[in-house]
Amino acid sequence: MAEGVDDSVGSDESGRARTHLIEELNDLREYAAKLRDVAASLPPEPVIDEVRDTLVREADKLIALADEPITVGMVGTYSAGKSLLLGLLLGAPDLLPVSDDPTTANVTVLQLRQGREGDPTLITRAALQYLSHDEVSACVATMLDELTSRCASAGMIPETLAALHRMRGLPTADFWREFGSWARTNAWPTRSPSIRLAVRELLRVGGAVLTAPWALGWSKPIGADVFRAALSLPAPVADPTVFPDWFRGTIRDRRQTGEVDASSLRATLPLIRRVVLDIAVPTHIWDLTALCGHNALALLDFPGLGADVSEIRDRGLARRELADVTTIFVLLHGQRVSDAAAMTILDMLDRAPEDIHDSVLVGIGRFDQLPHSISSDLATGPSARLSDSQLTGGVLAAVLSSARQLLGSDRDERIHFHSAMLGIAALDRRFADRGRYSPEFAAERSLAEHIPRALDNGASWSRIVGRLVVDDPGSVLAPALTAYADDGGVRRIRDGVERHVQTHGLRIRRAQLLRQADRLETTQQRLIDALRLHGPRENDETRAQRDVVESLVESVRNSLAHLADRSTLELADPRTVRVNGQAGLTDSVRQLIVGEIFGWPEWSALFAAVRDGVVCARLGDELIFDQEDEEDQPSRLPLSTREFEARFTEAVTLGERFARDRAWTLLAEWARRADVERSALHHRRAEIITPAVQQRLCAQFAGRGYPRYLDRALNLEWLPDTTRKNVEQRMARRAEAGRNDENAADTDDPVGKFPLRRNAGFAWDPGMPEAVRASVVTAVAGHQIRPARLRRELVNGAVDLVISRISAEQAEIAWVVAELLRRSRARLDAPELFVATVIGIEDDHPTDPAADLAAVRHPARGGGG
Ligand SMILES: Nc1nc2c(ncn2[C@@H]2O[C@H](COP(=O)(O)OP(=O)(O)OP(=O)(O)O)[C@@H](O)[C@H]2O)c(=O)[nH]1
Numbered sequence: 028m029a030e031g032v033d034d035s036v037g038s039d040e041s042g043r044a045r046t047h048l049i050e051e052l053n054d055l056r057e058y059a060a061k062l063r064d065v066a067a068s069l070p071p072e073p074v075i076d077e078v079r080d081t082l083v084r085e086a087d088k089l090i091a092l093a094d095e096p097i098t099v100g101m102v103g104t105y106s107a108g109k110s111l112l113l114g115l116l117l118g119a120p121d122l123l124p125v126s127d128d129p130t131t132a133n134v135t136v137l138q139l140r141q142g143r144e145g146d147p148t149l150i151t152r153a154a155l156q157y158l159s160h161d162e163v164s165a166c167v168a169t170m171l172d173e174l175t176s177r178c179a180s181a182g183m184i185p186e187t188l189a190a191l192h193r194m195r196g197l198p199t200a201d202f203w204r205e206f207g208s209w210a211r212t213n214a215w216p217t218r219s220p221s222i223r224l225a226v227r228e229l230l231r232v233g234g235a236v237l238t239a240p241w242a243l244g245w246s247k248p249i250g251a252d253v254f255r256a257a258l259s260l261p262a263p264v265a266d267p268t269v270f271p272d273w274f275r276g277t278i279r280d281r282r283q284t285g286e287v288d289a290s291s292l293r294a295t296l297p298l299i300r301r302v303v304l305d306i307a308v309p310t311h312i313w314d315l316t317a318l319c320g321h322n323a324l325a326l327l328d329f330p331g332l333g334a335d336v337s338e339i340r341d342r343g344l345a346r347r348e349l350a351d352v353t354t355i356f357v358l359l360h361g362q363r364v365s366d367a368a369a370m371t372i373l374d375m376l377d378r379a380p381e382d383i384h385d386s387v388l389v390g391i392g393r394f395d396q397l398p399h400s401i402s403s404d405l406a407t408g409p410s411a412r413l414s415d416s417q418l419t420g421g422v423l424a425a426v427l428s429s430a431r432q433l434l435g436s437d438r439d440e441r442i443h444f445h446s447a448m449l450g451i452a453a454l455d456r457r458f459a460d461r462g463r464y465s466p467e468f469a470a471e472r473s474l475a476e477h478i479p480r481a482l483d484n485g486a487s488w489s490r491i492v493g494r495l496v497v498d499d500p501g502s503v504l505a506p507a508l509t510a511y512a513d514d515g516g517v518r519r520i521r522d523g524v525e526r527h528v529q530t531h532g533l534r535i536r537r538a539q540l541l542r543q544a545d546r547l548e549t550t551q552q553r554l555i556d557a558l559r560l561h562g563p564r565e566n567d568e569t570r571a572q573r574d575v576v577e578s579l580v581e582s583v584r585n586s587l588a589h590l591a592d593r594s595t596l597e598l599a600d601p602r603t604v605r606v607n608g609q610a611g612l613t614d615s616v617r618q619l620i621v622g623e624i625f626g627w628p629e630w631s632a633l634f635a636a637v638r639d640g641v642v643c644a645r646l647g648d649e650l651i652f653d654q655e656d657e658e659d660q661p662s663r664l665p666l667s668t669r670e671f672e673a674r675f676t677e678a679v680t681l682g683e684r685f686a687r688d689r690a691w692t693l694l695a696e697w698a699r700r701a702d703v704e705r706s707a708l709h710h711r712r713a714e715i716i717t718p719a720v721q722q723r724l725c726a727q728f729a730g731r732g733y734p735r736y737l738d739r740a741l742n743l744e745w746l747p748d749t750t751r752k753n754v755e756q757r758m759a760r761r762a763e764a765g766r767n768d769e770n771a772a773d774t775d776d777p778v779g780k781f782p783l784r785r786n787a788g789f790a791w792d793p794g795m796p797e798a799v800r801a802s803v804v805t806a807v808a809g810h811q812i813r814p815a816r817l818r819r820e821l822v823n824g825a826v827d828l829v830i831s832r833i834s835a836e837q838a839e840i841a842w843v844v845a846e847l848l849r850r851s852r853a854r855l856d857a858p859e860l861f862v863a864t865v866i867g868i869e870d871d872h873p874t875d876p877a878a879d880l881a882a883v884r885h886p887a888r889g890g891g892g
C-alpha cells in the first residue's frame with residue numbers, strides 16, 4: 028500500500044464457528060505478542076528485571092503454543108501396537124519401526140500433509156530436534172528425584188542420600204563424574220534392579236551429554252535411512268550386573284559438517300527431544316481437508332510406558348510433550364490391560380480429570396489376541412440374550428474398566444477395539460495390487476501366521492455382534508465391535524480422531540491458551556505494580572490529560588469493534604440488504620433478468636406458434652408448423668435448447684455485474700453512514716487535536732503512523748476501495764487454487780448450471796434424423812413445449828445462479844470489512860507515544876511504562892482485535 032498501511036487480509040477461512048475460534052486464538056496470541064514487546068522495551072531496572080523476564084518467558088510460551096499444529100498423541104503401554112496403528116491410519120503399516128520388544132525410543136511427530144490420490148504414503152522430510160541445555164537439566168532433575176525415591180524406599184541411609192542431593196545443579200562434566208563415582212560406590216552395590224535401572228538410565232544420558240555436548244539445542248534434517256535408528260531403542264545390555272561405563276571419548280562436533288550418521292546418532296540418542304517427519308497422505312487413505320484448517324495436523328507417537336531401557340527419561344519427556352496435545356489416543360495392550368496401567372497413564376497426563384475425559388479416546392489394541400476362547404465361546408455358546416452389560420460384566424470387564432478410568436462414565440462411544448492384523452488384511456483387500464508395505468516387513472512381523480488367526484477372531488466377533496444388535500438394539504459397544512470385525516477398527520478410529528479434533532481440538536487449544544493467558548495476566552499485574560512502585564511517575568494534571576486522549580482512542584476502538592460486528596448482519600445477505608429503501612437485491616436482480624430474457628427474439632416465434640399455451644410439433648399426423656414455409660418470419664423458431672445457452676450466460680453475466688455494482692454502492696453508503704453516526708467522535712477528535720497539537724504530531728510522526736491510523740479509523744472513505752481490492756485478490760487466489768486443484772469442479776461455468784436439458788433438439792428441427800424425431804414424437808405423443816414455462820425456468824435459473832454467486836461474494840465482502848475494521852482497531856493499540864505527543868510530554872520518560880503495560884488487555888477483558 029502506497030501509504031504504508033497494509034490492508035490485505037488472509038485467505039484462510041472455513042465454517043463460522045471455526046473462524047470465530049481461530050480468531051479467538053489469534054487474539055490471545057496477539058495479546059501475548061504485544062505484552063512481550065512492551066515488556067522487552069522497558070529500560071533496564073534491577074528491581075523489575077525478574078518479573079519482566081518471567082513475563083517475556085510466559086508470553087513466548089503462549090505464542091509457541093498458539094503456533095503449534097493441532098496434535099493427536101498416541102500413548103499407551105509398550106508394544107500395544109501404537110506405531111503400527113499410526114502407520115495403518117496413514118495407509119502404510121511399515122511407516123515406523125515396529126517390533127515385539129520395546130521399540131519407539133523417541134517422541135515422533137508425524138506432520139501430515141495431503142498427498143495425491145493414488146500415490147503411496149510418503150515421508151517427504153525427516154529432522155531431529157535435540158533437547159536444549161535447560162531441557163536436559165530438567166529431565167536429569169526428574170530422573171534424580173526418581174532415583175532418590177527408589178534409594179529411600181530401599182532403605183539407603185540419609186547421609187548417602189544427602190550426598191546425592193548435594194549434586195543437584197546443571198549437569199556439567201564435574202557433576203557426571205561425581206555422580207558416576209557416587210553411583211558406583213553407593214547405588215550399584217544395593218543390587219536392587221529398579222535402582223540399577225535408574226542409574227543405568229542416568230548414565231546413558233550423562234554419557235551422551237559428555238560425548239556429544241554440541242548436540243544440545245540442535246535441530247537437523249536427516250536422511251530417511253537414518254531416522255529409523257533415531258526411533259529404535261538400543262537392545263538391553265547383555266550383562267545387567269556390570270556397572271555401565273559410558274564416559275568414553277567424545278564424538279566430533281557434527282554441526283560443522285552437518286552430517287548425522289548412524290554412530291553419532293547412537294551416541295546422541297538419549298538427547299533427542301523428538302523426531303519430526305513430514306508425511307504426505309494420499310486422499311484415498313485419509314481425506315484431510317476438514318482437518319487441516321488451523322496450522323496443520325500432527326500425530327505424535329510416544330515411547331511406550333514400561334520399557335526398561337529408558338523408562339524414567341521417556342516418562343518425563345512424554346509428560347512435557349503431552350501437556351500441549353489436544354487429542355490423546357490411549358492404546359491399551361489388549362492382553363495386558365490392568366487398572367494400574369490406566370493409572371500410570373492418567374498420572375502421566377497430568378491434567379484435571381475433566382480435561383482428561385474431554386481429551387481422551389481409548390483403543391484396546393491387539394484385540395485379536397484376547398484369549399481366543401472368549402470370543403469363540405460367546406459365538407457358539409448357549410443362546411442367552413446378549414447385551415452390553417453382559418459383555419461389560421463378563422469377557423470385556425478388564426478392558427472396559429481400564430478404558431472407563433480414562434474416559435470417565437458415559438463415554439463408551441469413544442472406545443475402539445483394534446487389531447492391526449485385521450487392519451492390514453483390510454488394506455490388502457482394498458489395495459491388493461499396490462504394495463502398501465514391504466515383503467521384509469510381512470516376514471519380520473510373521474503376517475502370514477498372524478493374519479489368518481486374526482481373521483478367525485474377527486469372524487467370531489462378527490457373529491457375536493450379529494446377535495448383540497438383535498438382542499440389545501441400544502448397544503453402545505456394537506458399532507465399535509462391528510468396526511473391529513470389519514477392518515480392525517481402523518476406519519472408525521480415523522473418524523473418531525477426526526471428529527474429536529473438529530469438535531474439541533480448537534476448543535481445547537483455546538482453553539490451554541486461556542490458561543496461559545491468565546498466568547500471563549497475573550504476571551503482567553505484578554509487573555505493573557512493580558513499575559508503579561519503582562518506575563517514573565506522572566503528576567495529576569498530565570494524568571488527567573492522558574485520560575482524555577486515551578478515552579478518545581478507546582471510544583474509537585469500541586466503535587470499530589461495533590461496526591465489525593454489525594457488518595455481517597448488514598452486508599452479507601443479498602435477500603435482505605437494501606440500498607436506500609429500494610427493493611432488496613434479489614428482487615432487483617429478478618426485474619433486470621426478466622427484462623433481459625423476455626426480450627429474446629425467440630419468444631415471438633414461439634408464442635406465435637402457441638395453441639392453448641403449447642407449441643406442438645405435430646397434431647396427429649399433420650405438421651402444424653413447417654420451418655421451410657416460414658421464411659418471411661422475422662425470428663425463426665429455435666431448433667434446440669443450445670440456442671438459449673449463450674444468451675442465458677449473457678443474462679447471468681449482466682445480472683451479476685448489476686448485483687455486484689449494487690453491492691459496492693451499498694458498501695460505500697454503509698461506510699458513509701457509519702462516519703455520520705460517529706460525528707460525536709469526530710468532534711471530540713477535533714477538540715483534542717488542535718492546530719498546535721497537529722504540528723507536534725507532524726513533527727513526531729511525519730504524517731505517518733498512529734495519527735494517520737486514527738484518522739483512517741474515524742473516516743472510513745478508504746474502506747470500500749480497500750475491501751474491493753482485497754475481495755478481488757482473494758477471489759483470484761481462490762480461482763488460482765481451484766485451477767491448480769485438478770479435482771475441483773468447474774463451478775465458474777454458468778452454462779453448467781443451465782436449467783434446461785442441454786442440447787435437447789425440438790422436434791421441428793429439420794436437421795434432426797427422422798428416426799430420432801419419430802422416437803421423440805411418439806414418445807411424447809406429439810412433441811410439445813410450453814414457452815411460458817420454459818421462459819420462467821430460464822428466468823428462475825438465472826436469478827438463482829446470480830444470487831448464489833453474489834451471496835458468496837457478499838459474505839466475503841462482509842468478512843473482509845470486519846477483518847479490515849479489526850485491523851484498524853488493532854493499529855490503535857498501545858498509543859503511548861501518540862498520547863505523550865498530544866499532551867506534550869517531552870522529558871526523558873515521555874511515557875508511563877506502567878500505563879503502557881496496563882493498556883495491553885487480555886482479550887477476555889475486552890482487549891485484542
Ligand atoms: N496380533 C497382533 N499383533 C500386533 C497388533 N498390533 C501390534 N502388533 C504387534 O505388536 C508388536 C508391537 O507393535 P508396535 O507397533 O511396535 O507397538 P508400540 O506400541 O509402538 O510399542 P513401543 O514403541 O515399544 O511402545 C509388533 O510385533 C506388532 O507386530 C495387533 O493388533 N495384533
Ligand SMILES: [Mg+2]
Pocket residue numbers: 109110111124125130131328329330331
Ligand atoms: Mg512404537
